[in-house]
Amino acid sequence: xxxxxxxxxxxxxxxxxxxxxxxxxxxxxxxxxxxxxxxxxxxxxxxxxxxxxxxxxxxxxxxxxxxxxxxxxxxxxxxxxxxxxxxxxxxxxxxxxxxxxxxxxxxxxxxxxxxxxxxxxxxxxxxxxxxxxxxxxxxxxxxxxxxxxxxxxxxxxxxxxxxxxxxxxxxxxxxxxxxxxxxxxxxxxxxxxxxxxxxxxxxxxxxxxxxxxxxxxxxxxxxxxx
Amino acid sequence: xxxxxxxxxxxxxxxxxxxxxxxxxxxxxxxxxxxxxxxxxxxxxxxxxxxxxxxxxxxxxxxxxxxxxxxxxxxxxxxxxxxxxxxxxxxxxxxxxxxxxxxxxxxxxxxxxxxxxxxxxxxxxxxxxxxxxxxxxxxxxxxxxxxxxxxxxxxxxxxxxxxxxxxxxxxxxxxxxxxxxxxxxxxxxxxxxxxxxxxxxxxxxxxxxxxxxxxxxxxxxxxxxxxxxxxxxxxxxxxxxxxxxxxxxxxxxxxxxxxxxxxxxxxxxxxxxxxxxxxxxxxxxxxxxxx
Numbered sequence: 001x002x003x004x005x006x007x008x009x010x011x012x013x014x015x016x017x018x019x020x021x022x023x024x025x026x027x028x029x030x031x032x033x034x035x036x037x038x039x040x041x042x043x044x045x046x047x048x049x050x051x052x053x054x055x056x057x058x059x060x061x062x063x064x065x066x067x068x069x070x071x072x073x074x075x076x077x078x079x080x081x082x083x084x085x086x087x088x089x090x091x092x093x094x095x096x097x098x099x100x101x102x103x104x105x106x107x108x109x110x111x112x113x114x115x116x117x118x119x120x121x122x123x124x125x126x127x128x129x130x131x132x133x134x135x136x137x138x139x140x141x142x143x144x145x146x147x148x149x150x151x152x153x154x155x156x157x158x159x160x161x162x163x164x165x166x167x168x169x170x171x172x173x174x175x176x177x178x179x180x181x182x183x184x185x186x187x188x189x190x191x192x193x194x195x196x197x198x199x200x201x202x203x204x205x206x207x208x209x210x211x212x213x214x215x216x217x218x219x220x221x222x223x224x225x226x
Numbered sequence: 227x228x229x230x231x232x233x234x235x236x237x238x239x240x241x242x243x244x245x246x247x248x249x250x251x252x253x254x255x256x257x258x259x260x261x262x263x264x265x266x267x268x269x270x271x272x273x274x275x276x277x278x279x280x281x282x283x284x285x286x287x288x289x290x291x292x293x294x295x296x297x298x299x300x301x302x303x304x305x306x307x308x309x310x311x312x313x314x315x316x317x318x319x320x321x322x323x324x325x326x327x328x329x330x331x332x333x334x335x336x337x338x339x340x341x342x343x344x345x346x347x348x349x350x351x352x353x354x355x356x357x358x359x360x361x362x363x364x365x366x367x368x369x370x371x372x373x374x375x376x377x378x379x380x381x382x383x384x385x386x387x388x389x390x391x392x393x394x395x396x397x398x399x400x401x402x403x404x405x406x407x408x409x410x411x412x413x414x415x416x417x418x419x420x421x422x423x424x425x426x427x428x429x430x431x432x433x434x435x436x437x438x439x440x441x442x443x444x445x446x447x448x449x450x451x452x453x454x455x456x457x458x459x460x461x462x463x464x465x466x467x468x469x470x471x472x473x474x475x476x477x478x479x480x481x482x483x484x485x486x487x488x489x490x491x492x493x494x495x496x497x498x499x500x501x502x503x504x505x506x507x508x509x510x511x512x513x514x515x516x517x
Contacts, residue, residue: 050430079432090430092423103424107433109228155431 001159001190002026002049007058009044009214017056018044020214026192028158031185033201034194035225036211042194045211046163049192050082051075063158080108083152083160083189087167089144091136097123097147098132104151118154126150126180142173146180153184160184162193166200174200198225228437235441236448239417246416247449250409254453255460257402258499262461262491264395269487271388275381279355282377286348286365289372296370303368304350309361311351318346345372406453407506410446414510417442425515438515443507450503454495462488 004024010017018041026032034042047053048060051067060067063081070078091100101122102115110118123132126146136144145165152160162181166174178200185191195201201208201224208223209216218226240247286300304313316324321344326336352361358376366374418425428438465488 073435076429076432076434079430082432084430090423090427092427103427104431106228106231107428107437108431109434109437151427151431 001028001030001063002192003059003061004045004048005059005061007048007055007060009041009048009053010056011053017041017214019048019055019211021058022211022214022216023058024209024216024219026190028190029185029188031182031191031204031206032193033204033206033208033223034192034211035196035201035208037196040211041214042211043163046084046161046192046194049159049161050079050084076108080155081158083155083157085145085148085152085160085162085165087164089136089141089148089168091144091147091151093136096133096135097128097139097143097150100136100147101151101154104154108155119150122150122154123147125153125183127176140173141169142176145169145173145177149177149180149184153189157189159190159192162191162195164195164197165193166195166197171199175203178204201225232437232441232444236444239421239441239445240448242420243413243416246409246413250406250413250449251453251456253402253406253409254450254499254503255456257399257406258454258457258495259460259464260395260399260402261498262457262495263464264392264399265494266461266465266483266487266491267388267392267395270483271385271392275385278381279378282355282381283349283351284358284361284377285375286350286371287345287373287375288347288370290342290345292346292370296368300348300365300368300370303365304348307361307364309352309354309357311353313351314349316347316349318342318344321345321347403502407502410449410503410506411510413449414442414446414507415514417445418511418514439508439511442511442515443504446503446507447500450499451496454492454499457495457499458492461491 002025004022007019007022008017009019020041022041022045034045036042044053048055048067049062051070055068058068062078065078067078092103095103098119101119102112105115105118106112120129120132123129126149128143128146128150131139131143134143136147139147145168149165160181165181166177169177174197181191181193182204205222205224208218208220208225210218210226286304288297288300301315304310322339325339325344329336350361352358355376355378358378362374362376365371425438465483469483
């Protein structure tokens with residue numbers, strides 16, 4: 001599903017590479033944590049998978065597509081198979097929960113009718129039934145992140161990327177979000193999550209890949225934060 | 227739905243930044259008016275050349291003391307030139323008659339001119355008025371010729387004036403166009419900034435590039451179209467006011483500008499305006515919305 005082959009990423013003007021000769025494979029339906037201190041290169045992996053940045057060297061394959069050679073005009077279509085959640089939610093403040101999710105569908109060409117059918121369903125799934133017409137500022141942090149998850153998942157992506165999704169949430173709310181991601185993972189969606197929340201990693205007991213200074217130092221099937 | 231969404235975005239975009247939109251439209255319309263005027267002038271000069279060059283003659287004025295053999299020699303020289311289409315001889319009496327007719331409104335002036343004061347002349351029509359120099363060489367210097375006047379030279383002076391007006395209009399159009407396009411770039415930048423969250427989400431969920439960019443590009447195009455319509459109206463109104471009423475005297479020298487030509491400016495200006503604004507907007511987006 002996801003394959004990184006000898007990937008090195010050096011940002012311009014950086015003294016050392018963010019990722020240094022990293023190779024890792026992730027199977028369909030896996031749930032993987034990337035952990036490590038700030039600046040270790042975890043987030044660069046998300047960026048590579050989204051084709052926001054290109055590797056300096058090496059090969060990145062997502063959904064059998066070699067991202068490195070992907071033409072730039074094909075990137076939008078490629079991204080439709082990937083959902084993404086961030087620490088800062090990235091919701092549109094002037095749109096309701098429903099509209100935020102529907103927006104993601106409408107801008108990729110889905111009709112309003114499709115949105116009317118699918119959006120309530122996915123909001124129900126993330127536990128926001130009845131709060132469809134609240135604006136982000138009327139929702140708690142956890143609820144806002146649920147909207148973001150709903151938006152990422154509404155298009156039924158093959159992969160869900162989560163960049164520190166619990167970074168702005170209290171522990172209890174974080175656990176709820178993790179339960180939600182777990183539920184999504186059980187539908188067959190591959191989940192890749194970057195975090196440094198040790199509680200969560202220890203509780204989930206999923207595959208853990210630890211990165212330090214751009215290198216993989218640990219890859220454990222049912223790991224803990226350690 | 228998507229069309230409706232995009233159109234709505236365009237209108238909201240133009241309205242959000244309405245003072246900038248107005249500035250953009252005004253500069254654009256001034257630039258386009260100048261462009262239209264210079265194109266019209268160009269067409270006009272072309273048409274006038276065609277019209278006048280068909281009628282111009284070379285006048286060969288003879289001295290008062292010209293002798294018959296001298297006249298004969300001149301006559302022969304004219305006839306032997308392959309450039310000559312036709313030739314008429316105007317005697318002193320004919321010249322006076324023509325003069326009297328021409329200035330019939332001012333009898334005092336006419337009376338002051340005696341029958342002897344106008345010279346005899348040959349009026350020669352050339353097959354190609356541009357080859358005047360060649361013809362002049364063949365005839366020049368013959369005794370009995372006082373002066374050879376090429377009407378084309380006079381006309382060319384008039385055309386030169388038109389030409390410089392045209393160049394001036396083009397220069398102004400160019401400067402205004404630069405200002406207008408900078409404003410377009412600026413407007414698009416502001417628009418892209420105020421919609422940065424939407425754009426970020428759109429990129430994230432995989433909206434196609436054209437879908438992200440088209441509202442911005444269309445915003446510029448719509449402003450350009452409004453500008454071109456205003457520019458066209460300004461052109462039409464000034465044509466009516468300046469040429470059809472205020473400067474009718476000038477209009478008798480100018481061949482009339484057909485309204486059809488003025489109408490032709492509408493699609494031209496609209497095309498130029500929308501093309502240039504679209505390209506400017508698109509280039510601006512390349513820099514500010516890296517997709």
